[in-house]
Amino acid sequence: MVAVLRRRDEAWRAWLADRVDALGGTPLHVFDALAERFARADFRGCAFINTMVEAADPASPAHRAAAEHKERVTDYVAELLDGRAELAGPFVMLMDGAIVTALRERTTAPARHARAVAAALLNASQDAESGLS
Template identity: 55%
Template sequence: MATRARERLLDAAEELFYAEGVRAVGVERILDVSGVGRASFYRHFTSKDDLLVEVLQIRDRQWRAWLSGTIDGWHLPPGQRPLAVFDALAERFSRDDFRGCAFINTMVELADRTSAAHGVAAQHKQKVIDYLDTILAAAGHADHEATARQLALLVDGAIVTALREGTPDAALRAKEIARAILASAR
């Protein structure tokens, strides 16, 4: 039963943090939504920050699995995969529950580069760069490491712009910029 309580806490926290923000959601709210008692919360997590770190670690694995699974599921040749990232993002931005990037949101809200949550968010961004690097290398791009960092900047910019504008169009505009970057890198 303790495992189920932990899962309920993680599920409730993920949903609430993403929908309402890390600072806006207190432990009491997480307890109410999860139906877990305070003593059980503290058996599983030392603090809300500890819970946040685990939520971000889980979300990192899920988000990266979603991205690579989406790209792999389209069965594209290697040369088309880097640009397909932006098509995947456009689909994500079209969802009713899209509220930006949980990792960017956390870094902005906490504004503490030394926090454990910031560290997890920064690691997530590096893993996304690593994924982009992998698909760029597979596509035959010589300067794939530098190009991966450029595309990651476009990804983050598209995410923030899509949130600001409320449409998936930012992903398609970023795709066109990425297309120009990839063409010039050839």
């Protein structure tokens, strides 16, 4: 199971980086990439979230492998945020929430909603930096 998760981690992160780059390379493009994924007929949620639910013991090797994936995704998002790394955790939380909601609702709308919230976080961060808050 751990080997499968590690291979899937590499493939999923490569897919995300490729799509984000193709879509324009900004942090908000992660949500556009997710919307594309949600629209696919074979979309089944997130293997890593599913693994953490099934292997709920944080000490289990499968749970750790899934958690490591989420840490690597957070690192990637932090790189995209370029100077606003404190927003990486909230962005990944929005990504995870959109994934679960898209699976439940079978629509791409959760990606658009998460993108709007992420844009508001970015705007608030920019306003705080420039002293407008």
